[in-house]
Amino acid sequence: MAQFDPTHHPHRRFNPLTNEYILVSPQRSKRPWLGQVEPSQPTDLLQFDPKCYLCPGNFRAGGEKTEKYEHTYTFENDYAAILPPPVPAPPPVSHPLLTIQPVSGGCDVLIFHPRHDLTIPRLTLEDISRIIEEWIRIYRKRGAEEGIKHVQIFENKGSIMGCSNPHPHGQVWSMSSIPTLPSVEIASLIRYSQTEQPPSDAPKGPDDHPCLLCEYAFTEAKLGERVVVKNQHWVALVPWWATWPFEILLLPYHRHIPSIFHLTPEENLSFASIISKITIRYDNLFLCSFAYSMGIHQRPVPLASPEDTDEHDVCHLHLHFDPPLLRSASVKKFIAGIELMAEVQRDLTPEQAAERLRACSETHYLDKGSEHRGIH
Amino acid sequence: MAQFDPTHHPHRRFNPLTNEYILVSPQRSKRPWLGQVEPSQPTDLLQFDPKCYLCPGNFRAGGEKTEKYEHTYTFENDYAAILPPPVPAPPPVSHPLLTIQPVSGGCDVLIFHPRHDLTIPRLTLEDISRIIEEWIRIYRKRGAEEGIKHVQIFENKGSIMGCSNPHPHGQVWSMSSIPTLPSVEIASLIRYSQTEQPPSDAPKGPDDHPCLLCEYAFTEAKLGERVVVKNQHWVALVPWWATWPFEILLLPYHRHIPSIFHLTPEENLSFASIISKITIRYDNLFLCSFAYSMGIHQRPVPLASPEDTDEHDVCHLHLHFDPPLLRSASVKKFIAGIELMAEVQRDLTPEQAAERLRACSETHYLDKGSEHRGIH
Numbered sequence: 001m002a003q004f005d006p007t008h009h010p011h012r013r014f015n016p017l018t019n020e021y022i023l024v025s026p027q028r029s030k031r032p033w034l035g036q037v038e039p040s041q042p043t044d045l046l047q048f049d050p051k052c053y054l055c056p057g058n059f060r061a062g063g064e065k066t067e068k069y070e071h072t073y074t075f076e077n078d079y080a081a082i083l084p085p086p087v088p089a090p091p092p093v094s095h096p097l098l099t100i101q102p103v104s105g106g107c108d109v110l111i112f113h114p115r116h117d118l119t120i121p122r123l124t125l126e127d128i129s130r131i132i133e134e135w136i137r138i139y140r141k142r143g144a145e146e147g148i149k150h151v152q153i154f155e156n157k158g159s160i161m162g163c164s165n166p167h168p169h170g171q172v173w174s175m176s177s178i179p180t181l182p183s184v185e186i187a188s189l190i191r192y193s194q195t196e197q198p199p200s201d202a203p204k205g206p207d208d209h210p211c212l213l214c215e216y217a218f219t220e221a222k223l224g225e226r227v228v229v230k231n232q233h234w235v236a237l238v239p240w241w242a243t244w245p246f247e248i249l250l251l252p253y254h255r256h257i258p259s260i261f262h263l264t265p266e267e268n269l270s271f272a273s274i275i276s277k278i279t280i281r282y283d284n285l286f287l288c289s290f291a292y293s294m295g296i297h298q299r300p301v302p303l304a305s306p307e308d309t310d311e312h313d314v315c316h317l318h319l320h321f322d323p324p325l326l327r328s329a330s331v332k333k334f335i336a337g338i339e340l341m342a343e344v345q346r347d348l349t350p351e352q353a354a355e356r357l358r359a360c361s362e363t364h365y366l367d368k369g370s371e372h373r374g375i376h
Numbered sequence: 377m378a379q380f381d382p383t384h385h386p387h388r389r390f391n392p393l394t395n396e397y398i399l400v401s402p403q404r405s406k407r408p409w410l411g412q413v414e415p416s417q418p419t420d421l422l423q424f425d426p427k428c429y430l431c432p433g434n435f436r437a438g439g440e441k442t443e444k445y446e447h448t449y450t451f452e453n454d455y456a457a458i459l460p461p462p463v464p465a466p467p468p469v470s471h472p473l474l475t476i477q478p479v480s481g482g483c484d485v486l487i488f489h490p491r492h493d494l495t496i497p498r499l500t501l502e503d504i505s506r507i508i509e510e511w512i513r514i515y516r517k518r519g520a521e522e523g524i525k526h527v528q529i530f531e532n533k534g535s536i537m538g539c540s541n542p543h544p545h546g547q548v549w550s551m552s553s554i555p556t557l558p559s560v561e562i563a564s565l566i567r568y569s570q571t572e573q574p575p576s577d578a579p580k581g582p583d584d585h586p587c588l589l590c591e592y593a594f595t596e597a598k599l600g601e602r603v604v605v606k607n608q609h610w611v612a613l614v615p616w617w618a619t620w621p622f623e624i625l626l627l628p629y630h631r632h633i634p635s636i637f638h639l640t641p642e643e644n645l646s647f648a649s650i651i652s653k654i655t656i657r658y659d660n661l662f663l664c665s666f667a668y669s670m671g672i673h674q675r676p677v678p679l680a681s682p683e684d685t686d687e688h689d690v691c692h693l694h695l696h697f698d699p700p701l702l703r704s705a706s707v708k709k710f711i712a713g714i715e716l717m718a719e720v721q722r723d724l725t726p727e728q729a730a731e732r733l734r735a736c737s738e739t740h741y742l743d744k745g746s747e748h749r750g751i752h
């Protein structure tokens with residue numbers, strides 16, 4: 001029998017954050033594809049769109065005015081999914097299988113830049129740093145509000161991710177409960193920190209306990225085959241257990257960092273730089289504005305005071321980039337059938353995906369020949 | 377403060393099968409929607425398409441011929457995601473966080489009917505019964521193969537679910553491991569059966585232990601507000617914890633049934649009938665061929681011999697219908713942003729969805745005025 005070849009033989013990989021297996025079928029990359037082609041993203045956006053409710057000075061559907069902002073701009077979503085307290089509590093359940101829980105909090109919209117046509121990969125490092133500063137400000141402000149336990153910062157980029165407005169913006173949902181996925185991840189981080197682990201040179205978590213993500217980031221940074229780009233503090237990699245074809249996990253690998261609030265000024269700068277490099281590579285992969293969902297996972301709130309510690313200090317700051325595109329600007333991966341009923345399945349291996357992303361330029365394809373070439 | 381109103385106040389519901397919470401934001405149904413509109417499904421399909429590799433007598437991309445079948449037709453996928461044994465085993469892992477597992481098995485394609493243009497809701501009960509018989513045959517055949525532990529029967533309907541050919545067909549993936557989602561559900565069923573539960577008139581599982589799904593189906597059938605349709609043996613309902621706007625859980629509620637192999641002839645007939653009624657209501661909801669992913673969850677294989685029992689007898693046969701459409705034939709729900717990073721969020725409540733599906737006719741909109749009216 002042939003020797004095992006991960007680019008040829010089907011296998012399963014385990015995701016220790018979610019405790020899920022992923023089915024990898026690399027031999028399938030050759031099958032013909034007859035399915036749906038996505039409408040491509042508009043590439044000729046205006047710099048200012050008088051009909052866009054996120055452009056400076058325009059009115060939103062609810063009648064509110066978006067101010068004439070110069071850099072970032074944050075406002076409470078006019079159609080929030082979560083409302084501020086007090087919210088009436090549901091009555092006691094009529095059956096133990098019909099469990100219901102109250103929820104409160106708030107939904108913020110964060111506009112990244114006044115320019116309607118400039119997504120993150122087109123922004124300067126200074127502009128990206130301003131977005132990071134705004135993330136930190138909202139995380140602290142919402143995290144200090146009564147009853148808030150989790151602040152979910154995320155970005156939906158591109159209409160094929162359901163994003164309803166091309167003006168570059170992200171969202172922040174603050175909730176009175178830790179949502180399903182972060183809470184599964186936190187349980188995994190706590191379990192790992194309390195279980196004996198093999199000796200390692202990786203950084204450690206609180207009280208010198210092992211940290212799953214310190215260990216994983218350190219290992220991947222050393223191995224290199226799934227790394228897309230790294231700098232002094234951060235590593236961006238296609239995780240061993242990636243669901244999406246070109247999924248990226250971005251995290252600090254040189255020390256245990258629970259949240260964006262804990263970043264030093266240098267870590268902050270190199271954070272902006274690596275976000276720029278990842279998103280430019282994404283756009284260059286299929287020469288399009290590359291759609292993704294991005295989310296920041298970090299410690300729940302409220303933050304412990306500097307001298308205090310609590311069990312949530314085991315959280316290790318990381319960003320998930322989940323992009324749907326599979327093989328061109330218009331062919332995406334579907335999460336359907338086998339994924340919804342059994343387990344996630346992928347064709348391209350994470351190592352192949354990382355290699356393709358490494359091969360992409362760090363100069364944006366729309367900036368070719370400009371003064372920006374090669375200086376990111 | 378106002379009294380709690382589930383059609384107005386945000387809340388979270390718990391899914392006891394997956395241990396996940398779902399965020400329900402019914403007040404959001406009013407927000408304007410500016411996003412992507414899906415290309416609609418073709419409605420003028422040929423009865424026989426000479427270019428379709430699933431039509432009787434045509435050749436497939438790999439050069440194999442699809443026989444001139446008269447009812448259903450099953451063949452092994454020419455581009456299978458899982459291959460038969462022997463498959464070379466991966467080498468020992470280089471790090472405990474890089475877990476890899478061998479996998480083997482097979483992928484079958486099951487064509488439902490020779491007619492290129494007839495989806496399940498357009499088929500007669502006799503035709504649907506033939507599909508069920510074929511499901512049972514494949515489940516038993518694959519389930520008896522060396523090393524197979526799980527047989528996943530599913531259907532991807534519609535190009536917005538990634539289905540690459542409109543000719544009505546389903547798939548069966550047989551695997552040497554129990555995949556992630558069924559294995560999480562089985563763990564929940566085992567846990568429930570071993571924990572003391574409140575007294576109940578619902579049917580019981582093996583050894584008179586409580587069964588989560590016997591209890592849940594019985595309770596919902598009695599309450600009625602999330603029921604779409606029920607008959608003597610089966611209930612179709614929008615689950616308390618539904619992810620998709622018009623998600624349906626279909627299951628037997630009058631006795632504990634581990635798999636489709638355990639159905640009596642009467643249960644089989646009423647199974648065909650309720651599948652017909654659900655899928656016709658789906659098509660009638662937005663007057664289109666309604667896309668969904670459907671999957672059958674049942675006990676792992678091999679089947680215990682009739683006199684034997686094993687821990688997998690706690691499995692209770694059920695079908696998930698996960699349809700993406702949200703508010704018309706061309707506006708779908710996205711699983712992105714908050715869903716990928718935090719937890720599933722929905723606007724329409726499950727009770728509202730069930731009410732809308734109950735209001736749909738059981739005569740297919742394309743059959744109006746025909747002899748079939750009202751006799752399903």
Ligand SMILES: [Zn+2]
Nearest residue numbers: 185297318320
């Ligand atoms: Zn995470």
Ligand SMILES: [Zn+2]
Nearest residue numbers: 561673694696
């Ligand atoms: Zn299930």
